[in-house]
Amino acid sequence: MSTRAESDFALPKRARLHLGDLALRGITGAAALTILIVLIWIAYKVTEQASDAISTFGLGFLTSSEWNAVTDQYGARDLIWGTAVTSFFALLFAVPISIAIGLFLSELAPRRLRGPVGALVELLAAIPSVVLGLWGILVMGPFLEAHVEPFLNDHFGWIPLFSGTPSNVGLLPACLVLTIMIVPIVSSICRELFDSVPSDLKAGSLALGSTRWEMMRSVAIPQVSGGIVAAVILGLARAMGEAIAVSQTIGGTARTGWSLFGSADTLASRIANQYQGAATHLQQSSIAYLATILLVLSLAANLSAALIVRRIRRKLGAR
Amino acid sequence: MTDSESRSERDATGGESADVVLARSQAQMAEIAAQHGAAPQEGKPVVLGLENVAVSYSGHEAVRGVDMNIHKTLVTAFIGPSGCGKTTLLRSLNRMNDLIPGAEVRGKITYHGHDLNATGVDPVEVRRRIGMVFQRPNPFPKSIFDNVAYGLRLHGMKDNLNDRVEQALRQSGLWDEVHKRLKSSALSLSGGQQQRLCIARALAIEPDVVLMDEPASALDPIATQRIEDLVAELKNDYTIVIVTHNMQQAARIADMTAFFSVDVAESGARCGILVEHAPTVQLFTRPSDERTEAYVTGRFG
Amino acid sequence: MSEEANPLAVVTKRSRRRKRVGVLMEALATAAAILAIVVLAIVVISVARKGLPAINADFFTKNPAPVFQTGGGIKNAIVGTLIMTGLATLISVPVGVLIAIFDTEFAPRPVAEGIRIALNVLAGVPTIVVGIFIFGVLVVGHGQSAIAASLGLSIVMVPLIARATEEVLLLVPSTLREGGMALGATRARTVITVILPTAVGGIVTATIVAVARGAGETAPLLFTSSIFANSVVTDVHQAMASIPLTIFVDSESPSVADQQTAWAAALVLMAGVLIMGVIGRALSLRTRRQIERAR
Numbered sequence: 001m002s003t004r005a006e007s008d009f010a011l012p013k014r015a016r017l018h019l020g021d022l023a024l025r026g027i028t029g030a031a032a033l034t035i036l037i038v039l040i041w042i043a044y045k046v047t048e049q050a051s052d053a054i055s056t057f058g059l060g061f062l063t064s065s066e067w068n069a070v071t072d073q074y075g076a077r078d079l080i081w082g083t084a085v086t087s088f089f090a091l092l093f094a095v096p097i098s099i100a101i102g103l104f105l106s107e108l109a110p111r112r113l114r115g116p117v118g119a120l121v122e123l124l125a126a127i128p129s130v131v132l133g134l135w136g137i138l139v140m141g142p143f144l145e146a147h148v149e150p151f152l153n154d155h156f157g158w159i160p161l162f163s164g165t166p167s168n169v170g171l172l173p174a175c176l177v178l179t180i181m182i183v184p185i186v187s188s189i190c191r192e193l194f195d196s197v198p199s200d201l202k203a204g205s206l207a208l209g210s211t212r213w214e215m216m217r218s219v220a221i222p223q224v225s226g227g228i229v230a231a232v233i234l235g236l237a238r239a240m241g242e243a244i245a246v247s248q249t250i251g252g253t254a255r256t257g258w259s260l261f262g263s264a265d266t267l268a269s270r271i272a273n274q275y276q277g278a279a280t281h282l283q284q285s286s287i288a289y290l291a292t293i294l295l296v297l298s299l300a301a302n303l304s305a306a307l308i309v310r311r312i313r314r315k316l317g318a319r
Numbered sequence: 320m321t322d323s324e325s326r327s328e329r330d331a332t333g334g335e336s337a338d339v340v341l342a343r344s345q346a347q348m349a350e351i352a353a354q355h356g357a358a359p360q361e362g363k364p365v366v367l368g369l370e371n372v373a374v375s376y377s378g379h380e381a382v383r384g385v386d387m388n389i390h391k392t393l394v395t396a397f398i399g400p401s402g403c404g405k406t407t408l409l410r411s412l413n414r415m416n417d418l419i420p421g422a423e424v425r426g427k428i429t430y431h432g433h434d435l436n437a438t439g440v441d442p443v444e445v446r447r448r449i450g451m452v453f454q455r456p457n458p459f460p461k462s463i464f465d466n467v468a469y470g471l472r473l474h475g476m477k478d479n480l481n482d483r484v485e486q487a488l489r490q491s492g493l494w495d496e497v498h499k500r501l502k503s504s505a506l507s508l509s510g511g512q513q514q515r516l517c518i519a520r521a522l523a524i525e526p527d528v529v530l531m532d533e534p535a536s537a538l539d540p541i542a543t544q545r546i547e548d549l550v551a552e553l554k555n556d557y558t559i560v561i562v563t564h565n566m567q568q569a570a571r572i573a574d575m576t577a578f579f580s581v582d583v584a585e586s587g588a589r590c591g592i593l594v595e596h597a598p599t600v601q602l603f604t605r606p607s608d609e610r611t612e613a614y615v616t617g618r619f620g
Numbered sequence: 621m622s623e624e625a626n627p628l629a630v631v632t633k634r635s636r637r638r639k640r641v642g643v644l645m646e647a648l649a650t651a652a653a654i655l656a657i658v659v660l661a662i663v664v665i666s667v668a669r670k671g672l673p674a675i676n677a678d679f680f681t682k683n684p685a686p687v688f689q690t691g692g693g694i695k696n697a698i699v700g701t702l703i704m705t706g707l708a709t710l711i712s713v714p715v716g717v718l719i720a721i722f723d724t725e726f727a728p729r730p731v732a733e734g735i736r737i738a739l740n741v742l743a744g745v746p747t748i749v750v751g752i753f754i755f756g757v758l759v760v761g762h763g764q765s766a767i768a769a770s771l772g773l774s775i776v777m778v779p780l781i782a783r784a785t786e787e788v789l790l791l792v793p794s795t796l797r798e799g800g801m802a803l804g805a806t807r808a809r810t811v812i813t814v815i816l817p818t819a820v821g822g823i824v825t826a827t828i829v830a831v832a833r834g835a836g837e838t839a840p841l842l843f844t845s846s847i848f849a850n851s852v853v854t855d856v857h858q859a860m861a862s863i864p865l866t867i868f869v870d871s872e873s874p875s876v877a878d879q880q881t882a883w884a885a886a887l888v889l890m891a892g893v894l895i896m897g898v899i900g901r902a903l904s905l906r907t908r909r910q911i912e913r914a915r
Contacts, residue, residue, distance in 0.1 A: 020806050024808040028725070029727075031718035031722060035719065035739060038775060039738060042745060042749065042753045046752055046756070103649045104650055120660060121656045126894060128835075128864060130867045130886075131667060131867065134667075135667065135886075187656075203415065203457070204453065206415070206418065208520065208521065209443050209446040209447035213645040214473060214638065214642065223460060241744070241747070268746055271749075272839065275842075276842070288752060291748070291749050291752045294746055299744075302743075435628070473638075
């Protein structure tokens with residue numbers, strides 16, 4: 001017989017509030033809330049600093065290519081153009097390369113090589129952007145100016161992209177540096193995506209007599225196409241937002257023009273170069289306006305990528 | 320034991336001993352198998368010839384000592400307990416084992432007299448002629464039409480695409496159920512329908528041989544019945560090799576049956592071996608090996 | 621099908637073409653991977669070759685020489701980076717881990733999803749914009765400081781730590797969680813005494829990776845700690861030198877001596893970052909295996 005009284009086992013009438021639980025829930029919840037607060041605060045603060053320029057120039061800021069500290073007139077058009085061109089070409093080079101690397105790591109590479117090669121590609125992402133920019137301006141730039149750009153100019157100069165005078169700065173070195181930065185990001189996502197294609201599906205295609213490439217092209221890539229789009233958008237966001245390496249390699253003279261050679265500028269790069277040394281308050285505010293535009297673009301890109309991923313997860317879960 | 324086997328067991332029970340019950344079900348299976356004839360292989364040319372074939376994965380032998388001939392327009396079943404290498408052997412018939420790193424095929428597999436594994440033989444060409452249906456239906460996430468058309472487009476058989484697709488779907492008995500919604504997703508079909516779609520997909524490219532790896536094991540009994548009926552029809556045009564864990568199924572649909580068993584070495588290593596290959600009715604009435612007899616009478620496995 | 625000719629031969633033009641296309645595509649994919657590795661090698665070797673000549677004891681122990689004088693080193697930048705990154709780590713690790721705990725233990729599913737999206741959005745904010753933000757909040761009216769810079773770095777590091785910690789926490793088998801609570805421990809106690817210790821390896825890894833990232837960030841420092849003295853500063857209310865900024869400024873300088881400094885500083889930074897990256901990756905594989913063994 002038990003020596004303990006029955007009352008020992010009686011349940012308390014009300015559940016005891018566990019202070020520890022409440023405290024932990026409170027602290028962690030506060031930390032999570034901080035994220036939201038910081039996000040909103042960033043949007044607010046940047047817009048606030050831009051408010052003078054916004055009220056002075058309005059939306060015309062987006063189409064004007066003035067940038068004159070003497071007359072205190074500023075416009076973002078050349079910079080938006082520079083951002084668009086560098087991001088576009090960076091993606092143009094990086095996306096096929098990244099999908100190819102993803103395919104290589106997922107299907108083609110011998111099993112033992114997959115880890116090391118994957119690690120090496122990711123190591124590219126670990127190089128600080130300022131180091132990449134340093135290499136870009138002191139090594140790659142001169143190389144492009146001496147060997148690559150003259151070649152392109154001589155043979156393909158009739159294409160507007162390759163017109164202009166070879167230079168060691170400009171859109172081309174900036175695009176290449178951005179490509180180097182985007183490839184590890186997009187390729188590691190692609191690799192995960194291809195790994196996630198059910199092997200049953202792959203086997204089904206091969207058993208019908210397809211080559212490995214045909215299987216990838218008509219079964220695997222379509223299967224994960226949504227994810228690839230999301231990865232590309234993330235790469236785009238990275239390219240648009242990179243300030244340091246771009247400012248080191250691009251030259252800094254804003255212009256709108258088709259030539260890939262010669263100095264240009266982007267939104268992020270101009271912010272990095274001119275914000276501190278802004279001559280007038282309006283100039284500083286205009287640069288903050290640039291930052292606002294950049295913020296809007298990056299928010300749009302990151303949110304759409306996140307929504308695509310959510311939609312994919314829902315579809316997979318529903319099956 | 321499958322549902323049908325235990326059903327016939329229960330029918331037979333009435334206080335009789337297990338041996339009598341077992342003998343009775345074996346007799347029933349022999350009766351069913353008799354429909355295929357005592358020597359169905361006579362007069363049929365050999366499509367696939369296996370000579371002392373062994374398959375190993377990274378050094379571990381999965382199956383060995385396989386000598387057999389697979390004859391044209393017959394259904395050959397591979398039966399035996401699990402782990403005896405039936406699926407492994409099946410996959411080497413269309414070079415699907417190439418996809419597994421460390422897989423090695425020794426011995427000789429000939430297709431119409433030509434070595435399947437000779438250097439210079441492209442697995443892609445092998446698989447066009449020797450198709451495969453998998454254990455779990457694996458339709459592509461495309462429309463029903465595009466699933467069947469996939470192989471046709473691949474191999475440039477695009478003339479009369481619509482007719483070819485219809486023909487394949489009719490052959491697999493799916494046409495009536497889907498002809499009004501060919502553009503809808505293949506994934507909206509039931510399991511049994513998806514499997515018949517996979518069969519249509521394989522038949523569309525007009526293979527010579529169709530390999531089936533337990534095609535009905537993931538399906539309910541009614542869908543299973545339909546697949547079995549389908550196999551019986553298809554054998555008029557195709558050579559079929561089917562792996563099954565269900566002896567009654569083999570009795571019902573296979574002309575020839577190969578029984579595999581597991582050989583355990585002193586080291587504990589398990590390897591599949593071919594025990595006996597004969598006309599199905601012979602395997603069930605007069606098996607020449609006692610292991611076969613033990614299996615078909617249900618004394619083990 | 622004729623049985624005299626080899627039925628397995630590649631006969632049609634079409635199948636020959638398909639085979640060639642397949643081989644070509646696979647070659648291109650391999651070439652892409654090789655290209656990435658070659659580029660990595662080129663960059664690393666360039667930095668090593670150009671930076672090595674300037675690496676000596678002085679480089680680490682002396683402050684920059686006055687203008688027009690040679691010699692000197694980047695001691696102040698090294699100290700500055702260590703202090704600012706250290707401070708940022710002290711801030712971001714607790715915050716990141718707490719967020720991860722909230723997401724995995726307490727938040728209902730839609731809230732957790734929202735927070736994950738917010739983390740991804742925050743991680744995607746261009747670092748230069750973060751710099752402007754911190755400038756507006758902390759530098760305007762107060763002047764530059766290492767604290768401001770550290771907070772900027774924290775904003776970059778917190779999402780990294782939070783996401784990685786969440787992954788590790790999700791790997792911890794629920795049987796451990798249930799075991800603790802079945803014994804009557806409160807949720808908080810279970811988290812602190814059972815789950816966190818299991819996940820600690822993963823958290824350390826996440827920290828190492830985030831530190832490697834934070835040490836190399838330049839943009840958050842640009843407006844918060846860019847006007848600094850040429851000597852070591854330890855007061856966190858002052859601006860401090862940093863390695864990334866040294867590289868950034870010197871890389872655009874026409875002076876060869878400055879460029880040399882930039883290369884050497886880049887070598888130091890890259891070596892540190894790459895080593896931390898390799899250690900982090902190795903640790904992460906080990907932790908994952910450990911946790912999976914516990915399943």
